[in-house]
Amino acid sequence: MSRLIASLAAAAGLLATTSAWGVEISISCSALGKEYEICKQGVDAWAAKTGNTVKIVSTPNSATERLALFQQLLAAGAGDIDVFQIDVVWTGTLGNHLLDLTSKGQAIIGDHLPAMVETSRVEGKLMAIPWFADAGLLYYRKDLLDKYKRPVPETWADLGETARLIQEGERKEGKADFWGYTWQGRAYEGLTTNALEWVASHNGGTIVDEKGEVTIENPKAAEALKAAAGWVGTITPEGVLNYTEEEARGIFQAGNAAFMRNWPYAWALAQGGDSTIKDKVGIAPLPKGGADGRHAGTLGGQLLAVSKYSKNTDAATDLVMYLTSEAEQKRRAVAGSFNPTIVSLYSDTDISRANPFIGDLVDVFSNAVARPATVTGQNYNKVSTEFFNAVHQVLSKKSDPSQALNRLDRDLKRIKRNGWQ
Amino acid sequence: MSGAVAEASAPGQVIVKGRRSSLTRSRIRAAWLFVAPSLVVVALIAGWPLARTIWFSFTDASLNSLSEYEFIGLENYLANYDGEWFGILTEPDWWHSVWNTLWFTLVSVSLETVLGMVVALILNAAFPGRGLMRAVILIPWAIPTIVSAKMWNWMLHDQFGVINDLLLRIGLIAAPVPWTANADTALWAAVMVDVWKHTSFMALLILAALQMLPQDIYEAAKVDGVSPIRVFFRVTLPLIKSALLVAVIFRSLDAMRVFDLIYVLTSNAKETASMSVYARQQLVDFQEVGLGSAAATLIFLIIALVVVITLAAGRVRLGEDPR
Numbered sequence: 001m002s003r004l005i006a007s008l009a010a011a012a013g014l015l016a017t018t019s020a021w022g023v024e025i026s027i028s029c030s031a032l033g034k035e036y037e038i039c040k041q042g043v044d045a046w047a048a049k050t051g052n053t054v055k056i057v058s059t060p061n062s063a064t065e066r067l068a069l070f071q072q073l074l075a076a077g078a079g080d081i082d083v084f085q086i087d088v089v090w091t092g093t094l095g096n097h098l099l100d101l102t103s104k105g106q107a108i109i110g111d112h113l114p115a116m117v118e119t120s121r122v123e124g125k126l127m128a129i130p131w132f133a134d135a136g137l138l139y140y141r142k143d144l145l146d147k148y149k150r151p152v153p154e155t156w157a158d159l160g161e162t163a164r165l166i167q168e169g170e171r172k173e174g175k176a177d178f179w180g181y182t183w184q185g186r187a188y189e190g191l192t193t194n195a196l197e198w199v200a201s202h203n204g205g206t207i208v209d210e211k212g213e214v215t216i217e218n219p220k221a222a223e224a225l226k227a228a229a230g231w232v233g234t235i236t237p238e239g240v241l242n243y244t245e246e247e248a249r250g251i252f253q254a255g256n257a258a259f260m261r262n263w264p265y266a267w268a269l270a271q272g273g274d275s276t277i278k279d280k281v282g283i284a285p286l287p288k289g290g291a292d293g294r295h296a297g298t299l300g301g302q303l304l305a306v307s308k309y310s311k312n313t314d315a316a317t318d319l320v321m322y323l324t325s326e327a328e329q330k331r332r333a334v335a336g337s338f339n340p341t342i343v344s345l346y347s348d349t350d351i352s353r354a355n356p357f358i359g360d361l362v363d364v365f366s367n368a369v370a371r372p373a374t375v376t377g378q379n380y381n382k383v384s385t386e387f388f389n390a391v392h393q394v395l396s397k398k399s400d401p402s403q404a405l406n407r408l409d410r411d412l413k414r415i416k417r418n419g420w421q
Numbered sequence: 422m423s424g425a426v427a428e429a430s431a432p433g434q435v436i437v438k439g440r441r442s443s444l445t446r447s448r449i450r451a452a453w454l455f456v457a458p459s460l461v462v463v464a465l466i467a468g469w470p471l472a473r474t475i476w477f478s479f480t481d482a483s484l485n486s487l488s489e490y491e492f493i494g495l496e497n498y499l500a501n502y503d504g505e506w507f508g509i510l511t512e513p514d515w516w517h518s519v520w521n522t523l524w525f526t527l528v529s530v531s532l533e534t535v536l537g538m539v540v541a542l543i544l545n546a547a548f549p550g551r552g553l554m555r556a557v558i559l560i561p562w563a564i565p566t567i568v569s570a571k572m573w574n575w576m577l578h579d580q581f582g583v584i585n586d587l588l589l590r591i592g593l594i595a596a597p598v599p600w601t602a603n604a605d606t607a608l609w610a611a612v613m614v615d616v617w618k619h620t621s622f623m624a625l626l627i628l629a630a631l632q633m634l635p636q637d638i639y640e641a642a643k644v645d646g647v648s649p650i651r652v653f654f655r656v657t658l659p660l661i662k663s664a665l666l667v668a669v670i671f672r673s674l675d676a677m678r679v680f681d682l683i684y685v686l687t688s689n690a691k692e693t694a695s696m697s698v699y700a701r702q703q704l705v706d707f708q709e710v711g712l713g714s715a716a717a718t719l720i721f722l723i724i725a726l727v728v729v730i731t732l733a734a735g736r737v738r739l740g741e742d743p744r
Contacts, residue, residue, distance in 0.1 A: 062688070064688070064689065064706070067706075068705045068706055071484060071705060071706075071708065072484075072705060075484040075485065075487060075708075093485075093708075096485055096486065097485075177580060185602075186688055186690075187687070187688050187689050187690035187691070188688050188689060237579055237580060237597075237599065238579065238599040238602055238603065239578070239579030239580060239597075239599035239601075239602045240602070241599065241602035241603065242599065242601045242602040242687065242688075247578075250580070250581070251580055256580070378485070378708070381706055381707055381708075382707050385689065385702070385706065385707075389689075389690065389691045392690055392691075392692075393691075393692070396602070396603060396604060396692070398604065398692065414507075417502075417507075
């Protein structure tokens with residue numbers, strides 16, 4: 001009986017969408033936190049609707065490693081994965097291997113956040129469709145701020161002081177493992193996003209400016225890195241130099257940290273049933289770099305793209321259009337706190353009931369700092385690697401900020417030698 | 422395969438003498454027939470990729486479009502533009518990774534040799550359960566490196582790791598040590614995991630050599646009342662020297678290619694990168710197939726050089742009977 005229903009549903013799907021019937025589509029969803037589960041529900045719904053089957057391919061948690069894997073697969077022209085979940089900074093790098101979605105996506109793309117649409121284009125062509133938006137956020141423990149009678153920090157200096165105060169207090173009460181602030185400090189793309197926030201919030205620019213000039217060697221950037229290096233070993237465990245998102249969340253969600261920098265995905269997990277800090281968490285924009293600084297969260301987010309080497313491009317494109325549709329983005333926002341890229345959903349009442357902070361996020365997204373991926377094109381990965389390695393050396397106190405930035409400036413200009421592209 | 426090669430060279434000597442009976446000719450044909458499959462396999466799985474890598478190192482190939490590239494000569498290695506030197510040989514990061522790799526190899530192989538010798542000497546003595554013991558010590562070696570690296574990464578974690586917990590409990594350290602976060606301790610952590618994994622391999626090779634030693638020398642030494650330490654340095658060590666050097670070369674070859682261990686423990690951090698991590702980063706992360714191939718070619722040359730030096734210093738011939 002159930003088989004009959006399935007085939008009927010499949011037949012209906014065939015009529016409705018013209019997709020080839022009963023094909024198998026492979027999609028690579030990230031498995032960070034709840035992402036896998038939510039992705040599975042979405043693709044299963046599409047599979048039931050269209051009668052196709054979908055295989056989810058697991059990928060590494062670290063963004064740098066995921067990109068390397070995709071590059072290897074695509075460079076070999078392998079059609080093993082049809083639909084790729086790609087990071088906003090990868091469109092330029094992978095563009096050669098992706099299917100041009102301009103004709104299919106043109107009708108709906110105007111509904112999406114302009115900053116996200118910008119990251120989906122390569123030379124004017126739409127190579128991917130925005131799936132969810134991300135920006136770095138400050139997570140704080142409401143109960144502890146109340147306990148120590150401190151406001152939500154406005155500047156990094158406030159944060160440092162409050163974190164120290166809470167850490168000292170909690171440790172005196174016997175919580176020897178308690179830390180003030182956790183973030184992502186491993187030598188990988190995540191450190192680039194963290195460090196860009198420190199630099200941009202101090203008005204130190206975005207490593208490379210819109211015209212392609214290397215701007216990172218400036219006193220504001222040095223000041224920002226110096227402040228961050230001061231946290232390591234005082235309010236942040238020294239192990240942060242090897243933490244990615246999940247290690248940082250591990251400490252915060254175990255109730256062992258007062259503040260955490262993370263992406264919005266951590267909200268649903270922190271508020272989950274098995275969380276030790278359920279209902280004790282708040283989120284805010286990341287602090288400003290001093291009174292004249294600004295709130296700056298790095299723009300992140302993920303896009304869905306179809307591989308040029310896919311054997312079922314029609315079905316794969318249909319899956320992408322389904323997953324990025326308004327209904328599915330709404331479901332993901334409610335179930336997993338993934339931020340929609342469709343602007344109208346930010347005033348949706350169901351979503352704001354599930355994620356009370358969603359209204360504030362529109363501000364965060366409009367102030368978000370984009371990484372210099374578009375301007376540096378194919379070279380972005382090199383720029384980012386030089387940057388996070390320089391920052392990593394400052395954080396591990398191997399070199400001093402101005403010296404490291406001087407070297408970074410030289411190295412970036414060397415990469416730029418013949419222009420960025 | 423080595424048997425087949427020996428067969429082939431035997432008829433070769435006959436040719437030199439200039440007497441070619443029909444029997445010799447048919448033996449030569451048979452020999453080549455038997456060797457041919459091995460030669461083809463070696464050419465396909467080792468020769469071709471190596472030649473391709475060396476060829477790519479002279480081009481500006483990119484992973485993004487592997488079919489379009491140009492021959493650029495030695496520019497990947499060393500090139501001069503407007504008085505400024507470019508190329509991998511001028512990269513401080515490359516030399517840093519070479520230094521890291523050599524340091525890692527020297528320290529880990531030395532430790533493995535000494536510890537492996539101790540373990541082998543113990544296992545060489547007759548005691549109940551010896552067979553089981555010999556099997557058990559091989560377990561770390563049987564676990565894939567990527568698995569053991571990940572396992573140790575969690576054990577070494579500064580907040581949740583069992584190593585810090587243990588050291589804290591017995592009071593050796595006052596605060597958890599972030600083993601893999603700091604470049605100084607991260608390389609030592611990598612050495613520790615490598616020693617944990619490969620000591621048993623070393624022990625097994627040494628044990629094989631020990632088992633072949635003639636017992637009468639030891640009986641003579643015993644009769645003469647020579648102290649055990651003197652027996653070890655004057656009798657055992659010289660007798661197993663060849664086998665020991667072969668084992669050391671095997672391990673050094675392996676250690677100089679180290680990738681998974683360091684990559685899992687510290688990712689792409691420049692401070693701790695090994696030569697293979699550097700080459701992979703160029704090849705995959707930066708899509709620079711030309712530059713990455715140049716790095717891979719240099720790794721090949723450096724490893725070849727180290728082996729030649731070791732062999733020359735130890736005056737060992739690999740073909741020699743280990744006894």
